[in-house]
Amino acid sequence: MEERKEIKVEEIFSKTLRAGRRTYFFDVRETKAKDYYLTITESKKFTNEDGSFHYKKHKIYLYKEDFNDFKAFFEETINFIIKEKGEEVISERHQKDYKPPQKEENEKSSDEDSDLSDIEYDE
Numbered sequence: 001m002e003e004r005k006e007i008k009v010e011e012i013f014s015k016t017l018r019a020g021r022r023t024y025f026f027d028v029r030e031t032k033a034k035d036y037y038l039t040i041t042e043s044k045k046f047t048n049e050d051g052s053f054h055y056k057k058h059k060i061y062l063y064k065e066d067f068n069d070f071k072a073f074f075e076e077t078i079n080f081i082i083k084e085k086g087e088e089v090i091s092e093r094h095q096k097d098y099k100p101p102q103k104e105e106n107e108k109s110s111d112e113d114s115d116l117s118d119i120e121y122d123e
Helices: 064-085 105-113
Strands: 013-019 022-030 036-047 053-063
Touching: 036 064, 053 064
Parallel strands: none
Antiparallel strands: 013 022, 022 036, 036 053
């Protein structure tokens, strides 16, 4: 059996932002040329039907040559959103303590019946 080499990534600098079921990781890594770059990882927690959970991750790799443009575009985009919509969070779903509304039994049955047509038959 082939022996696997374990790649050790030295933690140079790291920050974590927890935001509800999402967590953002900002990690400084080192290139082979001994320069630094940034990885931004979004990790979202999902619950399976059986109660277990899993995470979906998305990463952005940002290199120094792109820092200035990225920062400028990021700030411009954030400023646009705040100017157009303000700083108040509109969607309850993005609040830290958000819990989806529970459907009552009579609402469930009416949803199930919504696919049925009302057909009257002549006798």
